[in-house]
Each structure stands twice: as structure tokens, then as C-alpha cells.
Amino acid sequence: MTKPKVLISDKMDPNAAQIFRERGCEVDEITGKTPEELKAIIGQYDGLAIRSATKVTQEILDAATNLKVIGRAGIGVDNVDIPAASAKGVVVMNTPFGNSITTAEHAIALMFALARQLPEADASTQAGKWEKNRFMGVEVTGKTLGLIGAGNIGSIVASRALGLRMKVVAYDPFLTPERAVEMGVEKADLDTLLAKADFITLHTPLTDQTRNILSRENLAKTKKGVRIINCARGGLLDEAALKEGLDSGHIGGAALDVFAEEPAKQSPLFGTPNFICTPHLGASTNEAQVNVALQVAEQMADYLVSGGVTNALNMPSLSAEEAPKLRPYMALAEKLGSLVGQLAHDNLTKIAIEVEGAAAQLNIKPISGAVLCGLMRRYSDTVNMVNAPFLAKERGLDVREVRHDREGDYHTLIRVTVQTSQGERSVAGTLFGNGEPRLVEAFGIKVEADLAGHMLYIVNEDAPGFIGRIGTLLGEAGLNIGTFHLGRRSAGGEALLLLSIDAPIPEPVLWKACNLPGVKTVKALQF
Known part of the structure; x- marks a missing residue:
């Protein structure tokens, strides 16, 4: 290998x-x-x-x-x-x-540097001036820290600030009230934070939602004398408006470790009183x-x-320990998605992925990704777990995941339902004792079948003689039947036939099958 x-x-x-x-x-x-x-x-x-x-x-x-x-x-x-x-x-x-503590510590260090004007005092003292009365700082004890972003790094900053006996107000759309209580912070909207904070520190990624979050308008809402620290990402604040705020005295100080354009060799902020900067050192410790x-x-x-997936930004995480356990379920899910994709006659608009039994106890995201992977093969021959959700979204497919706690007929079941112009269509499958995927239902008809290799899918009217006719047709074409799976809604009603064939099925054979009496649908499948 x-x-x-x-x-x-x-x-x-x-x-x-x-x-x-x-x-x-x-x-x-x-x-x-x-x-x-x-x-x-x-x-x-x-x-x-x-x-x-x-x-x-x-x-x-x-x-x-x-x-x-x-x-x-x-x-x-x-x-x-x-x-x-x-x-x-x-x-x-x-x-x-890996660098969360280092970055959080840098933010705290910059906060102290602003509070006590340490860089200016150092430069003045080393110049031999001894300007003791010039540098009048502020204590951080009892002050309010406004935390924009309360994720991993933000939560570490909050714990350090609480240890310094500061009050912490946090703005984060994903911060739950329960997590705020656990962190010991006050959850607030952005305007409330801006009005209350003596220090503001940013800890969010740069996205369309967070870009320029400290805009000119929002900087104007801050308390007079506020001190701002950014060790997260350049682009989170308006640097020109920050410069104006420092010059006017409305902003008492600012410390940036990151800039909108890096490396920042030139900036209007350079040389501004009460401004401190470092060259993106947030993660710079041994x-x-x-x-x-x-x-x-x-x-x-x-x-x-x-196959373990950890800290991926464009697919669900899947630990190395989870991967072997989930692999059979993902194989089943991919086959069900492939079956739906091959049988769909028009563009799909919605898909529901339901799990019950043993599958309901597992991480559903990789299962869902595997369904989409099988489904999207009708659009791309290079599809995988990563780009399948991307392709689905690109085509406007609405994806829904449902987990059922109920007990069913099988120890585990995955059902895939799609919305078509003819209404909802669903397929379902389970795992046999040896972990082998098995189809158990297709479009409301109970049928047990392996989904593998070359297959022939036929929907026909349940009538005597049909099985003989399809067998004769395939035999005359030199096609050997591997397995034979039959299901029906009711006696004399609609029947479903799934045959595994040892070789690809030629187009002329498919046309002859379509013309057999009682046949409604014929489709060659490949798994």
C-alpha cells in the first residue's frame, strides 16, 4: 500500500x-x-x-x-x-x-500595557527623562471588560479578567445564557457592551458578519476613554475611525496586534499617542x-x-476512534444516496435524512455527508464527503436531518426522502449482523437487496409470467443474473424488481425491457 x-x-x-x-x-x-x-x-x-x-x-x-x-x-x-x-x-x-492560551495572554498583556502606558514610559525612561508625573495610568480592578467573541480564546481572556477582579460583559450570538453563567460573565447585546465597557477586546474570526464590527458608528457608541485591544483579526475595526477617536480623546487607548493589511509597514496609526502595536505576535511563543x-x-x-477528521472547517469532525464504528453506516448512507440520485427523474429540491435505532446514537453529520456524497455523484465524478454539501448547496438543495428515538422493525435504520415533482420518494436501509449494508424499502415497497455492482431496477405490474420474460430477455443477451430481489405493494399491484447483473447492461437490452408488457420503469444502476 x-x-x-x-x-x-x-x-x-x-x-x-x-x-x-x-x-x-x-x-x-x-x-x-x-x-x-x-x-x-x-x-x-x-x-x-x-x-x-x-x-x-x-x-x-x-x-x-x-x-x-x-x-x-x-x-x-x-x-x-x-x-x-x-x-x-x-x-x-x-x-x-494550540495557541489559545498564548493569544489570550497577549491580549491581557496589551491591556496592562495600555492601562499603565508601559511602552511610552519605557521609551521615556530609557531616553533619560524620568517623567514620573507624565504617566498616570488606571487600575484594571473593578473595571468592565467588554468581550466581543466568547469562544475558546475569549473564554480564557474572561477567566483571566475575572481573576483580576474585573467585570466581564460578553457579546457573542452563539453564547447561551447557560454558558454565560458558567463563564461568570454578563451576556449582552453589542450596544450594551459598547456603552458599559472600560476596555474592549476582540476575539472573533473575520467573517461577513464580523467585518468592521467596530465601525465608525459603533466606535462612537463607546464610553469616553475606552481602551480597545485587538489580537484576533485585522478588519474587525475601522482603523481610520480609530485614529480619529484617539486624536479626539474619545478613545483613551488602543493596542493592535493585527491590521487590515499585513505586514503593516505603514499606517496612519503609527506614532499616534496612546497607541500600541505588535507585529501579529498573538501566537508567538515557543x-x-x-x-x-x-x-x-x-x-x-x-x-x-x-479517516479521522478533527478541527475541519469544511466537513464534520470524525475522530479516529469514531471512524471504524461509523464506516458501515456511512457505506449504507452513501448507497442510499446513490440509489436516490440514480433514480431521480428531475432536479431535487429537498432531502431528509432520518436515523433510528443504533444509528440514532451516532454522530449524524458524517452519515448525512455520506448520503449527499452518493446523491451528488449524478452531478460530479469527483464528489466526496467534503464537496458534496458544497454541491448540494450550490444546487439549492434543502437538507434536513432527523434523529428518531423510537424503536422500529430493525436494530438500525437510515431513511432518505427526497422531494420531486411527483411528490416525496424515500428509500431505507439497514445493516445486517456482519455490518453489510442492505436496502429494505424503496418508494414504499418492502424489498431486501444488496446494492452492489451492476443492477437492473424495474417497476412493473404484478402479473404472472413477468419474471420468466425478463429472465429470457437477459439470457438471450448473454447477461448472467447474480441476485434477484422482488417486492410488491399488493397482489396484482405495483411490483419492484432489483437484479444484480455480472456485466454492464447494454442500451438495446434496456429498451427491450421497457417494451415488455406491464413495465412502467426500467433503470440501469451502478454501485
Whole structure:
């Protein structure tokens, strides 16, 4: 078996390469390449491990013909074209926790630096001035910290601030009241936070929703003398409006570790009184750089070797421990999705994925992704778990997931229902004792069948002699029947026939089958 091949294109702790090798991957460490040089070599790699220097653009992805996973050693993935990677079926991972403490500590350090004017006092003292009366700071004890973003890093900042006896007000649309109580913070809307906070610190990703969240208008809503810290992402605040606020005195101080354009070699903010900046040092400690390098190597190797998915930004997480347990369910789900996709006669608008029994106790996201993967093969021959949801969304497919606690006829069941112009159509399947996927129902007709290889799907009127006629037709065409599965709604009603055939079914044979008496639908299937 060929080992997965990984390229480390940015400088990382050397132990990262060792982890890849120990876990069964080949690895090359080739750093400092230009985009053109990277394009020339990327096609031979299954994995690409990066920090912030490598820019993974559409052009790079187009050349990455074998690429399966991109791992960013750090949190921010601004340097990766995630939509393009998703469309190509490439998993994009980051390491959101490896530098969390380091970044949170940097925010606290900048808060203290602002409160006590430490950089200016240091420069003045080293210049021999001893301006003791010039630098009058403020205590942080008893002050209110406004936390914009209460995720992993934000929650660490909150705990440190509470330890300093500060009050913490948090704005985060995803912060539940229960989690706010657990963190010991006051949950508030943005306007309330802006009005209350003595210090504001930002800890959100840069998205369409958060871009310019501290706009000119919002900065005007802040308390006079507020001090603002941003160690998250450039673009979260209006730098020109911040400069005006500092000049007017409405903003008492600002500390930025990140800028809208980096590297920030020039900025109107440089030289402004009460402004402090650092060159994106949030994750710059020895501990953090080692942590994120080791984590990205572990995550990527798990995915390439065992299928485990951790901290992926464009597909559901699936631990290396979960993967073996879920694999049979995902195989069943993919076959059901494929069956629906091959039998659909028009564009689908809605799909419901329901699980019950043993399947209801599992992570439904990989099961749902596998259904979409099977379904979307009717649109693309390069579809996988990553780009299937992307393709579904692109085509306006409304996806619903339903988990049932009820006991059914089977120990586990997955049902896929699609909305067509003729109404709802559903298929259902289970796993037999050995973990083999088995169809148990198709469009309301009970039928047990393996879904494998070349198959012939026929809907016909239940009448004597039909089975003999279809057998004769296939025999005359030299096609051998492997398995034979029959179901019907009622005696003399609509019947369903699924045959596995040892070879592809020629088009003329399909036409002859269509012309047999009582036949309503004929379809060649491939699994």
C-alpha cells in the first residue's frame, strides 16, 4: 500500500515531520517556494501543511491533483481559499486550541500595557527623562471588560479578567445564557457592551458578519476613554475611525496586534499617542508554535491514514476512534444516496435524512455527508464527503436531518426522502449482523437487496409470467443474473424488481425491457 505523501511548505517544529513519519506518511519539508514553484510540485502530494506564509489559492488548488487535506498550524485560514478547496473536495483543518492560551495572554498583556502606558514610559525612561508625573495610568480592578467573541480564546481572556477582579460583559450570538453563567460573565447585546465597557477586546474570526464590527458608528457608541485591544483579526475595526477617536480623546487607548493589511509597514496609526502595536505576535511563543505544529501533524496523519477528521472547517469532525464504528453506516448512507440520485427523474429540491435505532446514537453529520456524497455523484465524478454539501448547496438543495428515538422493525435504520415533482420518494436501509449494508424499502415497497455492482431496477405490474420474460430477455443477451430481489405493494399491484447483473447492461437490452408488457420503469444502476 502506498504511503500518503505530505508537503510541509512553511517552517515548523521539526517534530511535526517526525509525527507524520511515525504515523505512516512520507513527508518533504520544502519551504520558501514561490507560488509558481509550489504549483510545479504540489500535484504529487496528498497533504499540505502550512502556517501563514503559504497562500493556497485557486491556482495552487487547480495544480493539486492528488491533494486531500490542507492543515494550517494555527487558527486563521485567511491564506486558504476554502470555497475553492471545498469545491475540489479538499479538507481544510486548523488547530484552534494550540495557541489559545498564548493569544489570550497577549491580549491581557496589551491591556496592562495600555492601562499603565508601559511602552511610552519605557521609551521615556530609557531616553533619560524620568517623567514620573507624565504617566498616570488606571487600575484594571473593578473595571468592565467588554468581550466581543466568547469562544475558546475569549473564554480564557474572561477567566483571566475575572481573576483580576474585573467585570466581564460578553457579546457573542452563539453564547447561551447557560454558558454565560458558567463563564461568570454578563451576556449582552453589542450596544450594551459598547456603552458599559472600560476596555474592549476582540476575539472573533473575520467573517461577513464580523467585518468592521467596530465601525465608525459603533466606535462612537463607546464610553469616553475606552481602551480597545485587538489580537484576533485585522478588519474587525475601522482603523481610520480609530485614529480619529484617539486624536479626539474619545478613545483613551488602543493596542493592535493585527491590521487590515499585513505586514503593516505603514499606517496612519503609527506614532499616534496612546497607541500600541505588535507585529501579529498573538501566537508567538515557543510553546504555542510547538503545540500547533504537533497538532496539525497528528490531525492530518489521522485523516490520511485512518479517516479521522478533527478541527475541519469544511466537513464534520470524525475522530479516529469514531471512524471504524461509523464506516458501515456511512457505506449504507452513501448507497442510499446513490440509489436516490440514480433514480431521480428531475432536479431535487429537498432531502431528509432520518436515523433510528443504533444509528440514532451516532454522530449524524458524517452519515448525512455520506448520503449527499452518493446523491451528488449524478452531478460530479469527483464528489466526496467534503464537496458534496458544497454541491448540494450550490444546487439549492434543502437538507434536513432527523434523529428518531423510537424503536422500529430493525436494530438500525437510515431513511432518505427526497422531494420531486411527483411528490416525496424515500428509500431505507439497514445493516445486517456482519455490518453489510442492505436496502429494505424503496418508494414504499418492502424489498431486501444488496446494492452492489451492476443492477437492473424495474417497476412493473404484478402479473404472472413477468419474471420468466425478463429472465429470457437477459439470457438471450448473454447477461448472467447474480441476485434477484422482488417486492410488491399488493397482489396484482405495483411490483419492484432489483437484479444484480455480472456485466454492464447494454442500451438495446434496456429498451427491450421497457417494451415488455406491464413495465412502467426500467433503470440501469451502478454501485
